Amino acid sequence: MAIRFDAVIVGGGPAGLSAALVLAQAGVKVAVIERGDYAGAKNMFGGVIYHEPTDWVVPGFASEAPLERRIGHHEYWFLDERSALKIAYEDAAWREKPNAWSVMRAKFDAWFAGKVEKAGAQVITQTTVVDLLRDGRTIRGVVTSRPEGEVEAPLVLIAQGVNALLVEKAGLGRDWRADEVVLGVKEVIQLPKGAIEERFGLTEGEGTAVEMLGGEATAGLMGSAFLYTNSDTVSIGTAVLLSHLREQGENPNRLLERIKAHPSVAPLLKGGEMREYSAHLIPEGGYRAMPRLYGNGVLVAGDSAAMVNAVTMEGTDLAMVSGKLAGETMLEALEKGDFTERTLSRYRDRLEDSFVFRDLKQFSRVGTFFADNRQYFDFYPRLANGVARQLFTVDLRPKAEHVRGLLDQIRGRRSLWRIGMDLVRGWRALA
Amino acid sequence: MHAVVCIKQVPDTTEVRIDPKTGTLDRRGVPNIVNPEDLHALEAALEFRDRFGGRVTVLTMGPNFAASALRECLALGADEGVLLTDRRFAAADTFATTYALWSAIQKIEKERGPVDVVLTGRYALDGDTGQVGPGLARRLRVPLLSYVTAIEEVDFEAKRIVVQRHIEGAVVTLESRLPAVLTCSADLNQVRYASLPALLAAQQAQVTAWSVDDVGADPEQCGLKGSPTIVSKSFVPEPRTDTCRLFEGEPAEAAASLVDFLIAEHRIPGFEPVGAKEA
Ligand SMILES: Cc1cc2nc3c(=O)[nH]c(=O)nc-3n(C[C@H](O)[C@H](O)[C@H](O)COP(=O)(O)OP(=O)(O)OC[C@H]3O[C@@H](n4cnc5c(N)ncnc54)[C@H](O)[C@@H]3O)c2cc1C
Ligand SMILES: Cc1cc2nc3c(=O)[nH]c(=O)nc-3n(C[C@H](O)[C@H](O)[C@H](O)COP(=O)(O)OP(=O)(O)OC[C@H]3O[C@@H](n4cnc5c(N)ncnc54)[C@H](O)[C@@H]3O)c2cc1C
Numbered sequence: 008m009a010i011r012f013d014a015v016i017v018g019g020g021p022a023g024l025s026a027a028l029v030l031a032q033a034g035v036k037v038a039v040i041e042r043g044d045y046a047g048a049k050n051m052f053g054g055v056i057y058h059e060p061t062d063w064v065v066p067g068f069a070s071e072a073p074l075e076r077r078i079g080h081h082e083y084w085f086l087d088e089r090s091a092l093k094i095a096y097e098d099a100a101w102r103e104k105p106n107a108w109s110v111m112r113a114k115f116d117a118w119f120a121g122k123v124e125k126a127g128a129q130v131i132t133q134t135t136v137v138d139l140l141r142d143g144r145t146i147r148g149v150v151t152s153r154p155e156g157e158v159e160a161p162l163v164l165i166a167q168g169v170n171a172l173l174v175e176k177a178g179l180g181r182d183w184r185a186d187e188v189v190l191g192v193k194e195v196i197q198l199p200k201g202a203i204e205e206r207f208g209l210t211e212g213e214g215t216a217v218e219m220l221g222g223e224a225t226a227g228l229m230g231s232a233f234l235y236t237n238s239d240t241v242s243i244g245t246a247v248l249l250s251h252l253r254e255q256g257e258n259p260n261r262l263l264e265r266i267k268a269h270p271s272v273a274p275l276l277k278g279g280e281m282r283e284y285s286a287h288l289i290p291e292g293g294y295r296a297m298p299r300l301y302g303n304g305v306l307v308a309g310d311s312a313a314m315v316n317a318v319t320m321e322g323t324d325l326a327m328v329s330g331k332l333a334g335e336t337m338l339e340a341l342e343k344g345d346f347t348e349r350t351l352s353r354y355r356d357r358l359e360d361s362f363v364f365r366d367l368k369q370f371s372r373v374g375t376f377f378a379d380n381r382q383y384f385d386f387y388p389r390l391a392n393g394v395a396r397q398l399f400t401v402d403l404r405p406k407a408e409h410v411r412g413l414l415d416q417i418r419g420r421r422s423l424w425r426i427g428m429d430l431v432r433g434w435r436a437l438a
Numbered sequence: 439m440h441a442v443v444c445i446k447q448v449p450d451t452t453e454v455r456i457d458p459k460t461g462t463l464d465r466r467g468v469p470n471i472v473n474p475e476d477l478h479a480l481e482a483a484l485e486f487r488d489r490f491g492g493r494v495t496v497l498t499m500g501p502n503f504a505a506s507a508l509r510e511c512l513a514l515g516a517d518e519g520v521l522l523t524d525r526r527f528a529a530a531d532t533f534a535t536t537y538a539l540w541s542a543i544q545k546i547e548k549e550r551g552p553v554d555v556v557l558t559g560r561y562a563l564d565g566d567t568g569q570v571g572p573g574l575a576r577r578l579r580v581p582l583l584s585y586v587t588a589i590e591e592v593d594f595e596a597k598r599i600v601v602q603r604h605i606e607g608a609v610v611t612l613e614s615r616l617p618a619v620l621t622c623s624a625d626l627n628q629v630r631y632a633s634l635p636a637l638l639a640a641q642q643a644q645v646t647a648w649s650v651d652d653v654g655a656d657p658e659q660c661g662l663k664g665s666p667t668i669v670s671k672s673f674v675p676e677p678r679t680d681t682c683r684l685f686e687g688e689p690a691e692a693a694a695s696l697v698d699f700l701i702a703e704h705r706i707p708g709f710e711p712v713g714a715k716e717a
Contacts, residue, residue: 047468131637154633383566 012038012129014337015149015160017136017173021056022309022326023166024119025064026360031126031332035341038158039120039128040151042135042336046157047116050168051193051285053242054318055116055216056105060324064331066120069105073114074236076214078107080207084271086274087222087392091271109235109242111195139163139176139305146177146304161346162337163305165226166330169288171298171311179307180298183248186378187292192259193244194267195237197281203236206275218320219238220387224266228259232266233320234275240282241275246256246289248378259286268313277362291317294329294371300358301351308333314363318370318437325363332357348430376436383433393417439492441483442546442556443516444539444570445476447500447507448563464562472507475559477514477629479622482589483557484515486632491592492674493517493547499527499538513640520546524649525640531667532565534660536573541655542648543578549581554594556619571621581618587625592616608653623683 012084014030016023019041043049061062063067073365079102085338098106117315124130131151140157142150148159171186174180198206207215214236219340224232230247252259266272290296290313297313300306308314309326316325336354356363377383393416398407417426449468472615483683496511498504499522506520530538547553556578561568568584574580588602590611597616602621603611630638650657658664685692685699701709 010638044471047470129641131634131641134634134637153631153637156634158634224472364650 010158011159012036013341014038014164015040015158016128016164016166017307018095018165018167018311019115019120019130019132020050020166020309020326021119021323022166022168022243022314022330023164024116024123025330026164026216026308026334026337027123027128027130027167027328028065028126029373030329030337031123031128033321033338034127034277037128037340038160039123039130040134040149040158041120041130041132042152043132045117045132046120046130050112050116051191051287052112053191053216053235053244054112054251055235055325057107057321058105060328063325064327065119069108071116071118075111076209076212077101077105077217078109078216079209080215081107082215082217084217084219085220085388085391086219086223086269086271088223088394089270089390090221090392091269092388092391092395099438109216109237111237135165136173139173144178144303146302161304161372162340164330164333164337165305165307165311166309166326166333167311169290169310171307174298174307174311177302177305179300179302179305182315183290183292183296185253186248187290187296187313187374188249189246189289189291190249190252190259190286191244191246191289192263193233193242193284194263194281195241195242195283196280196364197365198276198279200239202278203239203241207236209236210277219266219272220384221392222270222385222386224262225384226255226262226265227381227385228252228255228257229381229384230273232262234272241279243276245271245378248291249288251378251381275285278353286362289315289317289322291315291374293374294367295365295375297367300350301354303348303351304346306333306336306351306354314367316366317369320371321366325367325431328361328363329358332361332363370437373436376432380429380432382421382429387418387429390417439487439490439555440551440553441492441494442543442553443476443483443494443496443511444556444558444568445480445496445507446473446497446559446562446565447471447498447504447512450471451563455687462684470507471502472510473562475622475624477505478624478626479557479559479620480511480516481627481629482586482620482622483541483555485654486555486592486594487515487629489503492594493550495520497539497542497546498522499530499535499542501528505647508645509640509643510632512643512645513637514630515636516630518550518598519645520642521645521647522653523647524660526650526657529665530575530660530664531665532573534664534668536570537576537659537664538650538655539570540574540577543574545648545653550618554597554617555599556580556617558619558621560621560623562640568621571619571631576618578619582614582616582621583584583614583618585623586620586623587623591625594690612637649696705714 013035014037016027016039019039053138080097085092120130130192135152136149137152138150139146146163150157217234219232225247228247228251232245235242290310292313307331314325314329315322340350393413397413445469451472466615487494494516495518496516497520505521559572572582583601585603586601587604591600602611620699685696
């Protein structure tokens, strides 16, 4: 006898669980199928989750979810070989109204799945969805890796993250190109008690999020390095465009070792013990890389739909919001008893009205622009350091000589005209 | 055929760290799993049932959340999961654990029918004593077949079983009468993969929960009270420093130097140095 659900969600990440929560709370018979030993077992990110979008999906989450630290500072570091120009923003208002939290996904996703289960969804772990059940162009269920593993359902949500094999199988899109995915590698390093507060100038429970740019962070390839403080560990990693790694024959582990040895980073990690090492892809192709978001009986959310804002390093929030909007659309379809594209197209409308699509559209050209203009990842961070170095260094030379030194550094590498153009074009790509 | 399989829920020790200061396990955020070898014990029981029909009862002593371990066994095909749970069972050493499990097996025999075979894992990932199986055999007054790596023959009518067991440096083939206690190693078989319908049914399934009183056990012999073992201290051994010598060069040459070194340093009788060129 075939197993039947009203809705099947593929993937127990933020996108899938958000959809499942909406459906389960409305009493829908919904299954979440997750290949990991438990939800979160295989998941990694930088990273931080964002308070308001998360609260919109799971009201009051902050009082029960396993959170590491409330992010009180956001910092950008521009690295040169032995120096760093740092821009830090801190906001006391975030103490009352939190903006972001560092979390460990293995704990957070597991908690979220427990929440969804309590709401009435069936969370099926250690089970991989390998194919879709089809009737012509209509998806009517999934095939799992288990014996007698078919599950029939009029609605299937593909929320399986970046390796979205089912999107192709559903005929909604193609595999990513190497210039549409970023490879992230990260280490979690345990520090002695109190070291985080002391080294990062933090109060207890408060954390920092650092984004690092420059040749020292990514060997001049498009990408960045990151550092986040957790309760008693820091997460440090790099994230670099896959096609650049390939062209350059660069190894991400080597980049990570290099960033860990940078004089602005090494003292922060001193005496630390590596607890975890992980790697994961990020779909950063953005709006242009998106698959079709729905078909008959099927929808796509989160990373599977390339919903990542590469500029601001947001992914979980887009995943959760798109998951919730998918869940609401599925609810509507169940109420109407219509599972065709006609009803499911409301998902796209909902996304268009949300920040998800607005942001993805606005930043739609960023990826290709910066991928083709590597000067932003090497020349400019160095230049910025050069300016700061001349500005702050006091020696026996007159200031005019410092300025000349700086101009010499630029000359022969990039004309002032090109620099002016880069500024304008860079701004245009972002704004 | 009626098999009772004892399983233990353990923290996934691949993810556990020992706190160097207190010497205790840091179990925070560590997922619980069924002790891996116990799944092989279950698989052996399920294979008996596949061949001869009958019943497989899975038994565990543990906190309430150990029910999830029993559900995993139900998904694989066990007929019933019994959870021995009671505050008075807590903090049991192997002696008290064995007493509690034995009490439950008495009740299972009385209410579900005679037991032909009791299967356990060889040892538990966390406690690691390997005493519970032997202890059960003693209390049940039946033969013990430990470290079982293969079952060659079994006949529940004639009440006889032939198994292979691994001992240091040898494989022993043993014939025994039944009932008996088997402690099973991971080499014994390949654990099956639960079908999706079975998995879903098991997630909703109820397990049988028994207390000290339910199994008619003597509270004085249970849990902490019934445990003669006392942990006086636990510690993490200090890392040892020693000199390390690396034999470099072509593999054949390096091997020859190593052999010469070992023979010369440790005076291995009956061996003459092969006379490698000193580098
Ligand atoms: C290095 C790095 C740093 C990042 N930093 C941040 C950050 O700081 N902040 C932020 O907001 N975002 C960050 N992101 C992005 C963020 O992690 C993702 O956008 C987000 O996790 C997407 O959620 P999702 O639910 O769509 O996919 P996922 O979180 O990938 O979840 C997909 C789930 O589906 C399961 N699955 C996959 N295939 C199958 C299958 N066939 N059958 C069953 N289950 C399956 C997986 O096991 C997984 O649990 C980062 C990503 C990386 C890699
Ligand atoms: C020195 C020492 C002190 C301890 N002190 C404490 C303490 O203070 N408090 C405390 O809570 N625990 C304590 N324990 C743990 C507890 O005694 C053991 O975990 C338990 O008795 C089982 O022993 P084991 O883990 O060595 O199992 P083993 O004998 O290695 O297990 C062999 C097999 O027996 C079966 N089995 C084992 N335990 C169970 C069970 N509970 N239910 C069903 N089947 C089972 C399984 O099939 C398993 O594969 C201590 C352990 C030791 C070694």
